[in-house]
Amino acid sequence: MHYVLLITIDKIIFNTLTKNLLEKKTSKKNLTLNIIIDQIQDNLVNYLRVREYDNLIAVNQILKENLLLVFISCYVQIPLFIVGKPGTSKTLSIEIILHRLRQGSDNLLIQAFKLSPLVPFYLQCSKILSSKGISRIFKLARESKKHIRSEIIPVVILDEVALAEFSPDLPLKVLHSELEFSDRKYLNQFMKKPNFSTKKGFDKKKNFRKVRFSIEKYDNNNNNNNNDNINISGIEKEKEDQEIISVIVVSNWKIDPANTNRSILLCKQDPSPKDIKETTELILQSQNLQNQVDEKPALFYNLITKKQTQKNQNQNQLIYRHYYGLRDFYYLLRMSIKATLKFQKIYSNTNVFWNEVYRNFGSKPTFLGEIRKTFSEENGFPLPSKEFSSMKMVQQNIHGNLLPKEGGRRYHLEKDEVHLYSRHLMVLIDSLAFFPVFLQQIKSKKVIIFSSFFPKESKRIKIIQNLKQVEKSVSLGETIVLYNNNQLFEPLYDLLNQNYIKIENKLYTRISFEDESRFVFINPGFRIIVITTKIRAYEKESPAVLNRFEKQLIESKDLISNDEAKIFLKEQDNILSIIEKMPDSKIKREHFIINYHNDFLPSLAIKFQNKLKKMKNIYHESNQETIPTNQKIIEEDMNKCCMRLCRAESVIEIQQIYNQKKEVNNEDEKIQNLLNYGLQLSSKGFANLFTKELEPRKIHNSIILTYSPINEKIIYPQNSKTQSINLSEFQNEDALKKRLSDKWFKKSKIKRKNTKTIFIIHFDISQSSEQMFYQSRYLIENMIQKFLQEENIKEEESTKRKISNENKKKHYFFEKQQFYVVFIVHLPLTLITKTFFYCFDDIWEYYYLEELSPKIDIDLKIGNINQNLSIETLIKNVKDQIPAILKNSITFSISKFLRPDNKYYAELINLTSGLLDNKNFVQSMINSFIKASKEKKNESNKLYQWNIVEIIKEKKERKRRDGTFISYITDEFFSKIIRIFAIFLSSFDRNYNLHLFREEQKYILDVWINISKNFSIHFYPLFETDYTFKAQFPFSNYIYLSIQEILIKQQKKQQ
Structure with missing residues (x-):
C-alpha cells in the first residue's frame, strides 16, 4: 500500500499539490509518510470542495481514505477494490470524484494542474451477468477515448461485483486480463529504481518511454530466443497496444483473491464509537449546531453494535446480525437535524427524537424495547409522551411528513426534498393476508408489480417488462409497490440507493440491466414500497438490501384504528372466553373455530371496520345525521361470518349445555343466537355462495380461472354459462389479457344490461403459490376497472339521458354490466382462515365447505431413525x-x-x-x-x-x-x-x-x-x-x- 502511494506521490501529487504545503507546515526532519498522506487527504478534500457537494456530509477519516484511493486509481490507472458494509461511503466517494472531475467541470484540479477529465462507464453486476457484458463495457470505454477528441480518462465502475460470482457464465474470469494491463505497463516500471526527484529538469514522459522501451526490448529478445513463445508474445504485444482503463470495483461481500491480488484492496471495517461521535460532531458543525453535541448519537450506535453482536443463549445465534447498519444511524441524524433546523433546538422536543427512532429502528419490537430501556433507565433520557403506530410511520414516509402533528404544528417536506431525507420503504408483514388491507391505507396513486407467475413465462422478459413499468411510474411520480421482485433490486441499484444526478434542475438516475444502462428522469413525488414477510426480512435478506430501506413492521393491531372496531374485537374475545369457561365443557376456542389463530379476531375487526366505514359514507352522501341500525346489522353479519368457520360438533355440544341452563343473561342470549345460526349452516353447501349475487331473469357468465382440473358442475349456478380457462396454458400475462378481452369482454358488450358476470379464481397451493393468487386477483380487477372506464366514456358520449348528479353515482354502475370476483380456495383450513381471511370484502362469503375442505398435506417422513427401510x-x-x-x-x-x-x-x-x-x-x-x-x-x-x-x-x-x-x-x-x-x-x-x-x-x-x-x-x-x-x-x-x-x-x- 505504501509503495503504491509513493508511486502516486512521485507521478502526479508530490510536485503539484503538496510542495508548497510541505514547505510551510513541516520541516524535512519531521517529514514522515503518514504526515504526507494526511496532508494530501486534507488538500484533496479542499480542492474537491466536498462540503459543497452536500452540506450534510461528514468529511471523516473513512471518506478521506476513500477519496484519495479513488483519485489514485483513476489517474494512476491501478485497479481498486473497495469492500465494506453498506454505509461506509464507498459509492459516495466515487460519485464525488467523478462529479468534480467530470468533463466540462470548472474544478481547480483540472484547470490549474491540467488533469484529464474522467468519463465513467457503469456496469451493474448481477447473478445473470455474462462474460460478454464485462468485455463489452471495457470495449465501450476504449472506443470512447478514440472518438472523443479531447484527452479523457475512461473509468469502468463495477457495482456489486460479488453477485457476479454466482453467475453460471463465470464472468469475473474475463476481468483477470483487464486487471493485468496496469501491472505490466506501470507498476513494473518502478520495480528497479523508483525516482522521487523534484528537480526542474526532470522529464517524466522521457523516463517512462525509456523504461517502456527497455521492457519491450527485453520481451523481443526473449521471443527471438524461444520459438515456442512466439504466439504468446504476440498476444502480449496486442494487449500492450490496447488502451489501459481505470477500474474501480465495489462490493459488500468478500471477493475471490484471484481478482483482489491484481489490485489495491481497500477493506472498510465497522467504525468505533469514537468515530461515530466524531462524525456526529462534523455533521452538526456543518449546520452550526456544534454547541448542542451530546453523547446520545455515540451511545445509540454503541447500543446497536452491542446488541447485534450479542449471542442468544438458547439458539446460539446473533440476534440482530446485519439487520441494522450505518445507513439507519445516518438517516436518524439527518432527519433529526432537519427537524432541529425547523424547531431551533436539537432534541428539545422529546417526541421529535423518538419519532425518528421509531421510523428508522421500529421494525424490531424487541430491539426497540432495549433502546427505550437503555435511554430511560440507564441514561435518564425521557420516554415519548405517546405511542407511535407503524401505520403513521408509513404515512410519514409516503407523504413526506417529517414530524408528527403536535401542538398544532406539522412540517411537510416539499416533493423535491422527500428523497433527501427519507429512504424508500420496506413493509414487513406476517403473511400475505395483510397485503390487500395494507394497500387500502395508501391513498396515493399506486402501481403493483409482481414477478412472473406463469410457469412458461420467460423470467428475463418479465424483468424487462417490470423495469419499463418502473421507469414509467418513476417519471409520473406514482407509488410503486413491489412484491417478490428481488431480481429488480440489482437493476435499480442507484434508484434504491438514491444516487441521483441533477441536470438543469431535474433529477435523473441510472437503471441497469445486464450490460446496458441508461439514465431515467425522476419525478420527485414517486415512492417505492417493497412488501416482504417478516421471516424473510429477519433471516434471509442481505444487509445490502435491508439498509437501503426504511423498515416498518405492520401487524393486525396497526390496521385497527376505529374505536368501534376495537370494541367489537373485545366483545368477540369475551364471547369466546365465556365459551371456554362454561361448566361441563372442555371446548376451547382453538377447537370451537377451525384452526383458530391469533389474527383471527383482528381480521374480523378489520372487516367490521371497513364495512362500517362504507356504510357511514353512504349515510353521509344521503345527508342523514344518524346511523340508527347499521352497526347492529354489521355486527350480526360479522357474527355469522365467525360462525361459518365453527365446528358443527362443538356447536351441538355447547347447545346442549345451554339447554340445561336455568338462568339466562344477556351474554347467553348473544351466544344462543350465534349457535342457532351455526346449526343452520351445517345443512348448507356451496350453492349458498351465489345466493346473494344471482338474480332472476338475468344471464350469468361464470369465468373459471384455474391451475388444476375442476368439476364445473359443482360451481354451475342456475341460468349460468360456464367457461373454464387453464392459466398454466398461457405463456405470459399478456396472452391471458388478450384471451379475456377478445373472447369475453367484447362479446359481453352486446347484452350488458341484463348480464351479470362472475369471475371464479380456483386457487390450488400445490399447483401455485400465494403470489399467484394475489396476482390473479389484481389482474382481473384491473381489467374490469379498465373495461368500466372505457364503457363509461363511450356511454357519456353517446347517451343524452338526464340523470341528476345525486343519483348518477348510485345507479350508473348497475345499469351496465355487473362484475363479481369469487375465489375458490383449495387449501388446508389453516391457510383458508389465516392467510385469506383478510382478502375478501363484500363479494366473499365464508363457509366451511365440505366439498372443498379436505385438501390436506400427506407427506410422510420417517425421520432420522431409519431413512431407507428395507x-x-x-x-x-x-x-x-x-x-x-x-x-x-x-x-x-x-x-x-x-x-x-x-x-x-x-x-x-x-x-x-x-x-x-x-x-x-x-x-x-x-x-x-x-x-x-x-x-x-x-x-x-x-x-x-x-x-x-x-x-x-x-x-x-x-x-x-x-x-x-x-x-x-x-x-x-x-x-x-x-x-x-x-x-x-x-x-x-x-x-x-x-x-x-x-x-x-x-x-x-x-x-x-x-x-x-x-x-x-x-x-x-x-x-x-x-x-x-x-x-x-x-x-x-x-x-x-x-x-x-x-x-x-x-x-x-x-x-
Missing part, C-alpha cells in the same frame, strides 16, 4: 401393525375434517375399516406396488407422467457384505399407498359411476383390480369434484408417530 425389515417389524395404524389414522382424519352429519362420514368409516381389517388386502396392496415399480416404462406412452409409479422412486439395491443384494424402498412408501387409495375413491361421482377424467387413472384402476380381485369390495364416492385426483389426507403425523413408536420399541428389544 422391505424385509418393514414386513418383519411393522407388518402386523399396518392395518391398525392406517385405520386409526383414517378415522382420526375423517373425524377432524368431515362433520358427523355428513352423508359420507359413516360410509367412509365402514369402508376403510372393512378394507384394512383384512391382512391379505394390505399385503396384496404392498405386493402390487412392488410389482408396479419393477415394470419398465414405454417411452412413447406418456401415461406415467402423473402416475403414482412415476412418483415412487425406482427400485434401489444395496450390496450386502456377503455379496448379495437387498431391495429397499424410500421413506415415502406409506404416503403412496394412501395417495392411490384416495385417488381411486375420488374417481366416482354421486351416482357411483366411475368418472375417469385423466388417462392415468386407467392404469390406477388396473392396479386396484389386481389388488381387490379376491375380495368383494364396494367403493363409494368421497368427494364431488374431479379435482380430488390430487386429494390428500392428514395421515402423515399420525402414521409417523405410530411407526416411530414401533421402531423405537424394536430397537429397545434388540438392545
